[in-house]
Every structure is written in C-alpha cells, then in structure tokens.
Amino acid sequence: MEGFRIDLDGELYPLEAVYQAAYTNLDRAWVLLKKTETGVAATVRSKRAGVTDEVAAGRLGNEALAQAYRLSLATSGRRLIEAITTRAIAGAAGPPGLDELLEMEIGDATAFDDPLGIAMSWEEKYGKKAPKKEEGE
Numbered sequence: 413m414e415g416f417r418i419d420l421d422g423e424l425y426p427l428e429a430v431y432q433a434a435y436t437n438l439d440r441a442w443v444l445l446k447k448t449e450t451g452v453a454a455t456v457r458s459k460r461a462g463v464t465d466e467v468a469a470g471r472l473g474n475e476a477l478a479q480a481y482r483l484s485l486a487t488s489g490r491r492l493i494e495a496i497t498t499r500a501i502a503g504a505a506g507p508p509g510l511d512e513l514l515e516m517e518i519g520d521a522t523a524f525d526d527p528l529g530i531a532m533s534w535e536e537k538y539g540k541k542a543p544k545k546e547e548g549e
Contacts, residue, residue, distance in 0.1 A: 416456050428479075429480035432479040437456075437471060440458065440460060441457060441469075443455070
C-alpha cells in the first residue's frame with residue numbers, strides 16, 4: 413500500500429487508542445497498522461481528492477493523541493465512575509431495608525405509629541372546610 417507512514421510510540425499511544433483513531437478515520441483514509449518494536453507503524457492513504465496522504469496521516473496522529481488522552485481519563489476516573497454508577501443504581505432500588513423497617517415492631521407500636529401526634533394529615537389537624545355556598549342557593 414502506498415501512502416504516508418507515521419510511527420506511533422507505544423508509550424505515548426496505547427494500542428487501543430491507535431485502533432480507535434484508525435476506526436474514526438476510516439471514512440477519510442485507508443489505514444494499515446503494523447506493530448513495531450517501539451509501538452505501531454501506520455501507513456495512511458487518503459480517500460479524498462485534494463487531501464494528501466501526509467495530511468491524512470497527521471489527522472490520524474492527532475486523533476490517536478486525543479484517543480490516548482480520553483483513554484487515560486477513563487482509566488484514572490474509573491473508580492469514581494463506578495462509585496457514582498453504583499450509588500445511582502442503589503438509589504433507584506429504594507432505601508435499603510425498607511421492608512424490614514415496615515415490619516419492625518417497637519414495643520407495642522409499629523415503625524409508623526405516631527404516639528406524639530406529629531405525623532398528622534392536614535385534614536386531621538385543621539379539618540375539612542365545608543364548600544362555600546354560591547349566592548342564590
């Protein structure tokens with residue numbers, strides 16, 4: 413395959429990032445990847461008229477760098493993402509132990525008895541108002 417070759421250092425560009433960059437550029441260029449001792453050699457040939465192979469290879473290098481950065485962010489923030497996801501799923505399931513709380517007995521009272529009369533509905537506290545009579549009734 414003719415085209416422009418760029419060498420991507422394995423320490424800066426993980427293989428997964430290079431694959432993602434190549435996939436992103438598939439509509440614009442043909443990309444041939446070959447593993448080397450230090451990383452990956454990418455031979456790039458542009459599919460678009462007016463875009464040189466060198467420009468297409470530069471775009472692949474830029475995208476590989478962006479993908480490597482995204483990969484490092486995802487790796488470093490994985491524990492935080494997992495913690496947030498776990499809390500979100502646990503919160504959607506409801507508070508833990510609600511069934512046990514409903515069945516719990518405290519002395520002679522149940523968990524939702526109100527011996528002090530604190531949890532009183534509006535109607536119980538203030539009573540229902542009689543509907544107003546319209547004039548002429």
